[in-house]
Amino acid sequence: MNIADIAKSVIKSINNGDTLASIGLPAANFHEGTVQLATVLLGKKLGGIYITTSRPSSHIVTELEEAKANLSDLYFVDLVSMTVGGNTDDARTLFIESPTMLESILLNITLLERRLKSKRRFVLFDSINGLSIYSEPKVLREFINVLGNSMRIKEIYSMLLTVKEQTDEELAAALELLSDTMIGV
Amino acid sequence: MAKKDLAKPVNLDPRGGRPREKCVTYIEGIDRILNGGIPVGNIVLLAGTVGSGKTTLAMEFLINGAKNGETCCYISVTEPSSKMLSNLQTYGFFDDSLVKEGRLNIFDLTVINDRLGVERLDGTYTAKDMEALLGAFEDIVDELGVTRLVVDSITAVCYQLPDRGSIRNFIFRLSQFLSTFGCTTMLISETVVDSNVQTYSIFGVEEAVADGVVLMGNIVRQGDLLRSLQVVKMRGAKHSRARHLIELTPVGLAVVPLLKWGQDGGQAFT
Numbered sequence: 001m002n003i004a005d006i007a008k009s010v011i012k013s014i015n016n017g018d019t020l021a022s023i024g025l026p027a028a029n030f031h032e033g034t035v036q037l038a039t040v041l042l043g044k045k046l047g048g049i050y051i052t053t054s055r056p057s058s059h060i061v062t063e064l065e066e067a068k069a070n071l072s073d074l075y076f077v078d079l080v081s082m083t084v085g086g087n088t089d090d091a092r093t094l095f096i097e098s099p100t101m102l103e104s105i106l107l108n109i110t111l112l113e114r115r116l117k118s119k120r121r122f123v124l125f126d127s128i129n130g131l132s133i134y135s136e137p138k139v140l141r142e143f144i145n146v147l148g149n150s151m152r153i154k155e156i157y158s159m160l161l162t163v164k165e166q167t168d169e170e171l172a173a174a175l176e177l178l179s180d181t182m183i184g185v
Numbered sequence: 186m187a188k189k190d191l192a193k194p195v196n197l198d199p200r201g202g203r204p205r206e207k208c209v210t211y212i213e214g215i216d217r218i219l220n221g222g223i224p225v226g227n228i229v230l231l232a233g234t235v236g237s238g239k240t241t242l243a244m245e246f247l248i249n250g251a252k253n254g255e256t257c258c259y260i261s262v263t264e265p266s267s268k269m270l271s272n273l274q275t276y277g278f279f280d281d282s283l284v285k286e287g288r289l290n291i292f293d294l295t296v297i298n299d300r301l302g303v304e305r306l307d308g309t310y311t312a313k314d315m316e317a318l319l320g321a322f323e324d325i326v327d328e329l330g331v332t333r334l335v336v337d338s339i340t341a342v343c344y345q346l347p348d349r350g351s352i353r354n355f356i357f358r359l360s361q362f363l364s365t366f367g368c369t370t371m372l373i374s375e376t377v378v379d380s381n382v383q384t385y386s387i388f389g390v391e392e393a394v395a396d397g398v399v400l401m402g403n404i405v406r407q408g409d410l411l412r413s414l415q416v417v418k419m420r421g422a423k424h425s426r427a428r429h430l431i432e433l434t435p436v437g438l439a440v441v442p443l444l445k446w447g448q449d450g451g452q453a454f455t
Binding site for chain 1: 430434443444445446
């Protein structure tokens with residue numbers, strides 16, 4: 001499944017009234033895929049929150065700008081920049097000190113959600129695998145469960161991105177149990 | 186059974202009864218934990234270790250009350266009120282006009298002591314001093330019409346009382362008149378962690394007299410410190426007893442349930 005097909009499936013899933021999708025992308029073009037996906041959603045006039053555990057938000061912003069994406073209603077939760085001593089001065093981004101502070105992700109989504117102007121909103125979680133570097137599988141599974149159900153209550157369309165090659169059976173099963181739809185996996 | 190009876194939901198609250206009037210904290214997560222707020226007139230012991238966010242929570246409680254038209258009062262025992270006022274400027278949710286309009290009143294206990302003539306060289310109150318101090322607190326609450334009060338910290342006051350009996354008597358008397366005035370109060374208790382156990386107070390008396398105990402602390406997760414909050418007791422309210430994570434944000438305190446498996450390695454609370 002290429003990125004264009006994945007984007008189409010996501011739009012279809014939104015139109016079907018789903019609230020939670022797990023999306024598997026191949027490692028070879030994972031970053032390009034996430035940027036393309038966000039660009040498509042922003043082009044459909046959705047506002048969103050991009051949670052990054054894989055690379056600094058400043059890099060993603062640059063790539064989205066190069067892709068001519070409309071960033072007027074996009075905000076970031078960044079779990080990378082503070083950990084690696086990167087740039088932490090950006091009005092559209094909330095920075096989390098450490099990737100072990102999983103609950104802070106939920107808090108920051110709540111804070112940013114109030115800023116979103118668009119009626120149709122999304123949360124793009126890039127990526128679940130990024131968190132597994134710092135958290136044990138049992139903690140991660142609990143977090144996914146809490147995150148997924150929080151997003152359901154908030155009625156925000158949420159995408160949990162995974163790197164296909166790094167997702168073991170146990171994690172895949174937890175995602176399948178939670179998600180309305182599995183795309184690209 | 187009539188059709189309309191079927192449509193009526195069954196009340197599943199095992200306590201039944203009528204809920205007490207609540208003092209809404211306007212701190213979203215806290216009101217959810219307390220099922221609407223603190224019962225009006227309750228004395229709540231806000232116990233916690235250093236840096237756990239006790240003063241910030243108490244201040245937000247007062248500021249939110251003041252913003253909603255109540256008269257609120259903060260009695261500073263451990264630091265000068267001028268320093269507290271300058272610290273307040275750093276909170277995004279603070280508004281200067283609340284102080285100017287008399288909605289938020291900040292008093293310095295050392296100034297109160299000076300005026301009462303109860304400052305002792307050995308740092309210990311006599312029974313007469315204690316009466317004078319209770320009288321001063323009562324006057325402040327009565328004359329200003331205070332509905333929210335914070336004493337920061339009750340631990341520092343207790344250090345000046347001669348024994349545990351006096352501490353119990355002081356807090357009991359304080360809670361009696363505050364309850365009569367319908368003044369909801371937070372007494373800040375400084376605690377320490379010893380052998381991975383956190384107590385509710387230094388003297389072990391305050392929690393027995395208080396109507397509520399809210400425990401704040403730090404949890405170590407892979408070397409990182411996370412702030413936690415747990416309501417241990419709250420008379421007159423059905424409340425959550427789960428441990429929550431709190432964060433100090435520019436718009437105030439934010440609260441979210443703590444991940445259960447994420448508590449491994451955390452400090453034990455008793």
